[in-house]
Amino acid sequence: MAKKDKKSKDAEKKARVAAKQSKKTAQKEKKVKPKGADDSDAEDVDLESLLEEYAKQQAQFLKVTETLCEAPSPRSSATLIGSPSNVKELFLFGGEYYNGALASFFNDLFIYHVERDEWRKVTSPNSPLPRSGHAWCRGGNAGGVYLFGGEFSSPKQGTFYHYNDFWRLEPSTREWTRLESKGKSPPARSGHRLVYYKNYIILFGGFQDTSQVTKYLQDLWVYDCQNYVWHNPVLPQKPDARSSFSFLPHDAGAVLFGGYSRVKANTTVGKQTKGGLQSSKSVLKPTIHQDTWVLRIEPPATDATSSAAPTMRWERRKKPVNSPNPPRAGVTQAYHKGRGIMFGGVHDVEESDEGIDSEFFDQLFAFNIERNRFFPLTLRRAKIAPKKQMEDRGARRGRSKADEAELLRNLAALETKGTIADSHTIDTEPMMEAEGSPPKAAKPIQSTMPHPRFNAQLAVQGDVLYIFGGTYERGDREYTFDEMHAVDLGKLDGIQEIYRRELENWQVDDSESESGSDGEEEFGSTDEDMEGDTPSGVALLPTEIPTKSTEIPLAEEHMDETEDEQPETTLIDTRPHPRAFESLREFFSRTSNSWQELVLEKLHSKSDGANNSIKELRKVAFDLAETRWWDSREEITAEEERQEEAGIGDVVSMADRANTGGPNRRR
Numbered sequence: 001m002a003k004k005d006k007k008s009k010d011a012e013k014k015a016r017v018a019a020k021q022s023k024k025t026a027q028k029e030k031k032v033k034p035k036g037a038d039d040s041d042a043e044d045v046d047l048e049s050l051l052e053e054y055a056k057q058q059a060q061f062l063k064v065t066e067t068l069c070e071a072p073s074p075r076s077s078a079t080l081i082g083s084p085s086n087v088k089e090l091f092l093f094g095g096e097y098y099n100g101a102l103a104s105f106f107n108d109l110f111i112y113h114v115e116r117d118e119w120r121k122v123t124s125p126n127s128p129l130p131r132s133g134h135a136w137c138r139g140g141n142a143g144g145v146y147l148f149g150g151e152f153s154s155p156k157q158g159t160f161y162h163y164n165d166f167w168r169l170e171p172s173t174r175e176w177t178r179l180e181s182k183g184k185s186p187p188a189r190s191g192h193r194l195v196y197y198k199n200y201i202i203l204f205g206g207f208q209d210t211s212q213v214t215k216y217l218q219d220l221w222v223y224d225c226q227n228y229v230w231h232n233p234v235l236p237q238k239p240d241a242r243s244s245f246s247f248l249p250h251d252a253g254a255v256l257f258g259g260y261s262r263v264k265a266n267t268t269v270g271k272q273t274k275g276g277l278q279s280s281k282s283v284l285k286p287t288i289h290q291d292t293w294v295l296r297i298e299p300p301a302t303d304a305t306s307s308a309a310p311t312m313r314w315e316r317r318k319k320p321v322n323s324p325n326p327p328r329a330g331v332t333q334a335y336h337k338g339r340g341i342m343f344g345g346v347h348d349v350e351e352s353d354e355g356i357d358s359e360f361f362d363q364l365f366a367f368n369i370e371r372n373r374f375f376p377l378t379l380r381r382a383k384i385a386p387k388k389q390m391e392d393r394g395a396r397r398g399r400s401k402a403d404e405a406e407l408l409r410n411l412a413a414l415e416t417k418g419t420i421a422d423s424h425t426i427d428t429e430p431m432m433e434a435e436g437s438p439p440k441a442a443k444p445i446q447s448t449m450p451h452p453r454f455n456a457q458l459a460v461q462g463d464v465l466y467i468f469g470g471t472y473e474r475g476d477r478e479y480t481f482d483e484m485h486a487v488d489l490g491k492l493d494g495i496q497e498i499y500r501r502e503l504e505n506w507q508v509d510d511s512e513s514e515s516g517s518d519g520e521e522e523f524g525s526t527d528e529d530m531e532g533d534t535p536s537g538v539a540l541l542p543t544e545i546p547t548k549s550t551e552i553p554l555a556e557e558h559m560d561e562t563e564d565e566q567p568e569t570t571l572i573d574t575r576p577h578p579r580a581f582e583s584l585r586e587f588f589s590r591t592s593n594s595w596q597e598l599v600l601e602k603l604h605s606k607s608d609g610a611n612n613s614i615k616e617l618r619k620v621a622f623d624l625a626e627t628r629w630w631d632s633r634e635e636i637t638a639e640e641e642r643q644e645e646a647g648i649g650d651v652v653s654m655a656d657r658a659n660t661g662g663p664n665r666r667r
Helices: 011-022 049-058 386-410 411-417 515-522 526-533 555-557 584-605 614-631 633-645 656-659
Strands: 065-069 077-082 089-093 096-098 101-107 109-113 118-123 133-137 145-148 152-155 161-162 166-170 175-178 194-195 198-202 206-209 214-216 220-224 229-231 246-250 253-257 260-269 279-288 292-298 310-316 332-333 339-343 346-352 355-360 364-368 373-377 457-461 464-468 471-473 479-480 481-490 495-499
Touching: 077 133, 077 464, 089 457, 096 479, 101 152, 145 194, 161 206, 194 246, 194 253, 198 253, 198 292, 214 260, 246 332, 246 339, 332 457, 339 457, 339 464, 355 471, 364 633, 373 633, 584 614, 614 633
Parallel strands: 077 457, 133 194
Antiparallel strands: 065 118, 077 089, 089 109, 096 101, 109 118, 133 145, 145 166, 152 161, 166 175, 194 198, 198 220, 206 214, 220 229, 246 253, 253 292, 260 279, 292 310, 332 339, 339 364, 346 355, 364 373, 457 464, 464 481, 471 479, 481 495
């Protein structure tokens, strides 16, 4: 898997370069020009001087400004996240772009306004320096967005620099603040992950490039956002060292899945001797992890202002059911209402002296965190509803709106009674999306997933998944996609193309042109051919890539029973279950009484229901119903597809049937 993680792939090369640089410490005092200068790719480039020049350029900005701009330039290893507030915005920061000869790093902050379909670029006098491989997450109860670490390299990637700085971004003002913690803080790294839990920011894993080897990390750090202190617990059981894994929030703390690392392994060398002995050597073997861990956190029972460390422990879970097969690297997950959404990835089929044969994927999965199970997500076929069916839906929608208006008029009377027995709808205005918002310009809709790739940046805003960029390799050449797509996770009715630009020409380093001539002949084209034929989107890329089935036998559920893991108890879920073709609004309207009774039972058991208003109780009930609705989406979608194949249309409730004729209509 070394090809997919260039930091690991170049570990040996960087070790040799570092050994040479140790003999040239005197030359490292020399000042160098900033990136783009003629000697910026010199072997003895001083990264500290280069970053100092970036800081001087950054200080020229007098205030935070936000200007309308085009979509960001292509980049990899950036970070993308949905705004923590109710504003429909996406934040994109940093990343790097490698054109085959030189690497460029960015510290741009871009904001995509979803409703206006426009990009804006933010400049600030106090912004993190250019980097890639960093990590950020929402601040949970503390608000904002928190960022840690990353890496920077010389343009020729001969030397690397890792960051250990910690930042907070305020989404509303676009202002960056560098956080100085009390006491010890995490060491520099990249490829790590951050996740939030209440007032804590959790950091795990990543890697460091030392002078000899790439070191993968397994240390855990927890930042207290109220007391501004890092905690570094030493736990008896913990996941193996890794980077590029999935780290998802959980009600009890966080959930970790997968990742990539290189593990030491012994391999035989030479032929077997007469004595039956063979010499062996230690090598670093690429490993794709497929295990799942739950980090359980219990805040201290003392006062909230206390800086006492929370109680933490790792618990290993069974291998997830129906996990993507074959295992793949270059995938992470975006969190969406109790599940992780996974896209893409790459699997190395064979590694030899000639190179690596890789298989790339364009599949979309949902990882149900509670059930520890993967569900493949497939796009639904576009369908045109008959005219009569559309009229029936319009009539039902009209009745629903009329009923809702009448029930909202009775809200005051319900609150004065102090009971919710007669109320079974919700105040939808603060929870549902406004229907009067101006429509956006039409975007191209595709019926197939984007081209296979790995290391795409994922983010969820509302119920929409956004896929930004990603990387694809063909032979020895690497392409960074310059595009962004959107998928409605509730409908799965197609891929919306936010934007897409032509891929740039691949630049070949002069020092590699001669040695790479054989590879060019094998690839079937030369650089002169490529110069006049820029790859257009995916036109240059192969149209058919063999993929393996993601289905695995059901016996997989019992494969890891021999491992030392925590036992899992199966409970019968008696909560209401959504029906096929039933929207969230319809589901809650049908089952609101049941959810509100569950809320009341829970509050009465805690003796804490006296101070809750009717509106607050309905809000909590709606949140529970919404979680249930999304938790069942994969199963309901599969049921809807089965019914559509059987010729069954929209499912109507018995109450609606009663208004369309006698009881014989059920036949």
